[in-house]
Amino acid sequence: MLLDRDKSQLLIIDVQDKLLGAIAGKDRVVDRCIRLVRAARALEVPITVSEQYPQGLGPTVDPIRDALANAAFVADKVEFSCLKNDLLRERLHRLRREGRPQVVVAGIETHVCVLQTAIDLEDQGFEAFIVADAVGSRAKTSRKLALTRLGKGGADVVDSEMVMFEWLERAGTPAFKELQALIK
Template sequence: MASRRLGKIALENSALFLCDMQEKFRPTIQYFPQIINVANRMLNAANTLEMPVVVTEQYPKGLGPTVSELDVSQHKVFPKTCFSMLIPEVEEHIKKIRDLKSVILCGIETQACIQQTTLDLLERNYEVHVIVDACSSRSMVDRMFAFDRMKDAGAFLTTSESMMLALTKDAASPKFKQVQKFIRDSAPDSGLLGEK
């Protein structure tokens, strides 16, 4: 019987990638405050769970630093001009992360840097979990079709709450109570379901 990829995730071989969540994108990205809010929940959960975090900034000289709402000061930030996060410096960095199998991906823009990062990671046999409520674009059409494209390529699309629960696995987990505080309030609406 052929093996099936289920997309089950394990904390001990996962990393969070935060892609290009920078100040100059604030006025143009759809649902920017909501996306940042959700990415911050994921970053806080990753820090609590002591998960590796990789942060990139697209041409920071022109587009500014990562937004102040995301405290990435304890993580290495990689500047880049490529759309994919998998620049040589990031590839070298993640080789040092023991047994890395799964990448949890948040950021902007969905049809550009998120999609190209996803395809590059899949090509290198990593599992990719795209946090749909923490990814956006200038255009909702670009955003939605990028999600379709990544899913077709083999990425797993999920939400921040689902991912945090998957990483802790059990209400009896020693860090569950700490992570639970990040999911007590529902994630803000990021327009994925259209008009209600």
């Protein structure tokens, strides 16, 4: 199944300073999250951001916050799965009721919050798309195991370019020209 920007929502999970420092490939994760945020904003795909215990772990990292430009619903949580948090669950389900059952998921850590959220998304009738180049864990093996488990469990494992090209659908449009720089 292809992603459809009119049926999609973007979920960025817990990309926070005190968590990010230990993540393998952290620069790639941040860069790809920014790419997804910019594409979502340009294509009017709703964005939700979770922050794991921000009082202790700090807010979402500045480069992603700058890209969001206040265009996202941000909620703090202590639960590992976003679907176990009342505010986040209500937001995701409301967007699904509005015709957006496809949830594009990025963030950290792949084997904890991303994995548990994606499993819950699938169990609750969403279509979860895990962006492999926009997720990370402290250990590369944990990330790899989580992506394998998610793929076997029914989630679609994609990369950021797949998301962008599927959302765009064709070249030569104003949206394509606007996002072309993100792809190069």
